[in-house]
Amino acid sequence: MGGERETFAEKKPSKESKEGTKLGKFRIHQNAGEVHFHDDEAKLKVAVPVADWWKAWEKLRTESSQFEWCDTVNDTILTVETTISEDVIDATITITEAVYGANFKALNDFTKRK
Numbered sequence: 426m427g428g429e430r431e432t433f434a435e436k437k438p439s440k441e442s443k444e445g446t447k448l449g450k451f452r453i454h455q456n457a458g459e460v461h462f463h464d465d466e467a468k469l470k471v472a473v474p475v476a477d478w479w480k481a482w483e484k485l486r487t488e489s490s491q492f493e494w495c496d497t498v499n500d501t502i503l504t505v506e507t508t509i510s511e512d513v514i515d516a517t518i519t520i521t522e523a524v525y526g527a528n529f530k531a532l533n534d535f536t537k538r539k
Contacts, residue, residue: 426451445461445463448518449518450464450465450466451463451464451518451520452465454517455475457510458474458475459472459473459474459475460473460474460475460478462503462518462520463520464520465491467520468499468511469499469520469521469522470496470499470501470504470520471494471496471499471501471503471520472496472498472499473494473496473503478495481494483503485505485507485516486507486514488507488509489507489508489509490506490507491504491505491506492504492505492506492509495523496523497523497533499521500522500523500528501521501522502520502521502522502523503518503520504517504518504519505517505518
């Protein structure tokens with residue numbers, strides 16, 4: 426706060442565009458604090474907060490594991506699974522429409538009223 430060792434970091438303009446990165450039929454980009462995963466053919470989108478994605482990626486990139494995220498705004502589910510086989514680590518991505526069960530709906534309705 427105005428001290429002798431205070432420095433300011435310049436904000437670099439984002440080079441990320443809506444084009445993003447293509448992974449097979451999926452398109453991934455970052456926007457407004459979220460990582461967006463798109464299946465353009467099926468017209469599905471999942472938005473994951475950046476912090477949640479990077480935390481999940483730390484685990485996904487180092488071991489066989491699975492990350493699932495339900496985007497209740499876009500009514501979609503993202504599943505990313507990494508596998509290690511014969512010294513090759515790879516990832517499988519799926520995006521599906523969310524289907525909500527009765528218990529989930531009841532909990533969601535209860536929580537929204539609070």
